Amino acid sequence: MTLSVDQLAAVPESADRRDPMEILKTQDRTRLQGLVPVRHHRMAETPFTFYRGAAAVMASDLSLTPDSGVITQLCGDAHLSNFGMFRSPERAMVFDLNDFDETHPGPFEGDVKRLAASLMIGSQANGFDEATARGAARQGAKAYRKRMVASAGRTALDCWYARVDADEVAADLGDRFDTATSSHTQKVLQKARHRDSAQALEKLCYFDLAGAHIKSDPPLLVPANEVTVGMSKAEMNAAFIDGFARYRETLPGHVAELFSQYTFIEAARKVVGVGSVGTRCWIALFGGKHATDPLFLQFKEASESVLAPYVPGHEYGNQGHRVVFGQQLLQASSDIFLGWVQAVAFEGATDTDFYVRQLRDGKGSVVVEALSPEGMEYYAKLCGEVLAHAHARTAARHEIAEYLSGVGKAFDAAIADFSVEYSRINLNDHTRLVAAIEDGQLSSDALETAS
Structure with missing residues (x-):
């Protein structure tokens, strides 16, 4: 594999980027025009909500950077709020990826970068300093790498059936963190169980x-x-x-x-x-x-x-x-x-x-905005492992593991470095969206969420 670690950390040059506002406007043209202002308002709330709505912007940006060439089926929008709990057909509560609107083949690291940058931006939204936020991004990449490398030594069926039990996650949180954290997690689980x-x-x-x-x-x-x-x-x-x-x-x-x-x-x-x-x-x-x-x-x-x-x-x-x-x-x-x-x-x-x-089948999600630095680090590890489970179900499993074995721990640092730089790009894009709304270039409308 020819992609170096330095190349893995690359972000696009400003002059090369497609205008993010134009990307959003292009998407708006095919949408229900009466609801487009609601989309703008929700994306403008914070840099993190902008990131959530700007998958097309990041896809364009990643296309301008070198890639591994290792193609697998991607989630396509693997940010930390697109992981959550739901009921399996056997009625067990599981924790997994839960949004696949953008799923498509692509270089495997695209999903990892999307997750890691979301951890960086979500951590900053929670008031964490840059070093702490970078640590969460690095933890997500590390967990992905270790689980992905380990998958190469497992059978295809073992990888196919691997899953994360939500009750075990709740118990683990109770063991690791304080009573308030455990109680909050149990409430989220209990609420999810009744969402049907x-x-x-x-x-x-x-x-x-x-x-x-x-x-x-x-x-x-x-x-x-x-x-x-x-x-x-x-x-x-x-x-x-x-x-x-x-x-x-x-x-x-x-x-x-x-x-x-x-x-x-x-x-x-x-x-x-x-x-x-x-x-x-x-x-x-x-x-x-x-x-x-x-x-x-x-x-x-x-x-x-x-x-x-x-x-x-x-x-x-x-x-x-x-x-x-x-x-x-x-x-x-x-x-x-x-x-x-x-x-x-x-x-x-x-x-x-x-x-x-x-519509609802036990669906629930962690309140990312309520996570402490320790909770975010744990969540980063959990999401990184779940993303690895997903990629390990594909035929590219051994090729991904081989690449990650070759670069080792440097992968974690490179993904974290990318996340830091991309969070700055995202912040600037969010600022531009807010300015476009304020000067009337884009419409915005705040509405209460329906039940």
């Missing part, structure tokens, strides 16, 4: 004599009948039912049989996240034979990955299929209802690719 379709029904719906209906809380939660003005309810329902019938064909036979026990009730547009704001994201309520048997599915627009322009040679018939493939390859335990469909989006777009998943 029944809880979503209670939070997102109201009831009348006709049954359950999704609440209206525009513009962040808008029932379909308020979005699809000019279309009769029968026409609208027929379009959704047809779309979900075609989605059902992408499910394994036994899951399709399970899904057939549910009947479509209604759908709504729901805004989520930071980087995803303005994309076409919907939720759909289904009911079983009993009122206490709801199923909420989320179907989310899948656009071309931000990595696609820089890693040629990979074509996808449906971008939703790309997301599902990447998630099922990299994630130790995936939602059984993962599927995809191409459907009319109702809002000025046709033939939109979507991926489908359960």
Whole structure:
């Protein structure tokens, strides 16, 4: 491998970078224009929220730096807030990567850099000094390297089945940190366990004599009948039912049989996240034979990955299929209802690719903003190991391990050095976004988050 450690730490020259504001504006053009100001506002809140929404900016930047040439399936957006807890099909609580909108083949270190820079920027957002923040970034890279090198000595099946049990993480936190930290983690776990379709029904719906209906809380939660003005309810329902019938064909036979026990009730547009704001994201309520048997599915627009322009040679018939493939390859335990469909989006777009998943299935996340320096270091190690688990499930496992064995500990320092320099680039980009909003070049709108 010819990539030196010094090259691994490189960031793009300022003069070579594509204008980050233009990258964001290009993305805005294909999004729901009424929600674009919400995206700008959320990204402008802090340098960390800007980083979360600027995956396309970083993808462009990384394309200008030397890479290892070791290609694997990437998460594509492996920042520290895209790790979290959820229920496995066996109903165990696991900790893993949980966002694959940008998944795509690419140089393995792209994911490591995305994670490490997020640890640096997230630590700074929490008020840590540069040395402490750099230590968190280095810890994430070190944990990834050690776990990845160790994977070369394991069988492919061992790597495939490796996963992190969320209850074990909570117990470990209790042993390592104070009572308050342990108590907070247990509360997060307990809340996650109760996040399911029944809880979503209670939070997102109201009831009348006709049954359950999704609440209206525009513009962040808008029932379909308020979005699809000019279309009769029968026409609208027929379009959704047809779309979900075609989605059902992408499910394994036994899951399709399970899904057939549910009947479509209604759908709504729901805004989520930071980087995803303005994309076409919907939720759909289904009911079983009993009122206490709801199923909420989320179907989310899948656009071309931000990595696609820089890693040629990979074509996808449906971008939703790309997301599902990447998630099922990299994630130790995936939602059984993962599927995809191409459907009319109702809002000025046709033939939109979507991926489908359960809206809530034990999903929860660590409150990154509440982490102490010691907690951030522990979290960095955990995320680094989980990212290594994901990459070790791919055919590039031995090639990645060989490269990391060759460079050794210098890898950790190089990734940390990159993170320091990239945090400065990110800070400047965030400052530019705030200035663009203040002088009216970009719109911004603060809105309360829906339930």
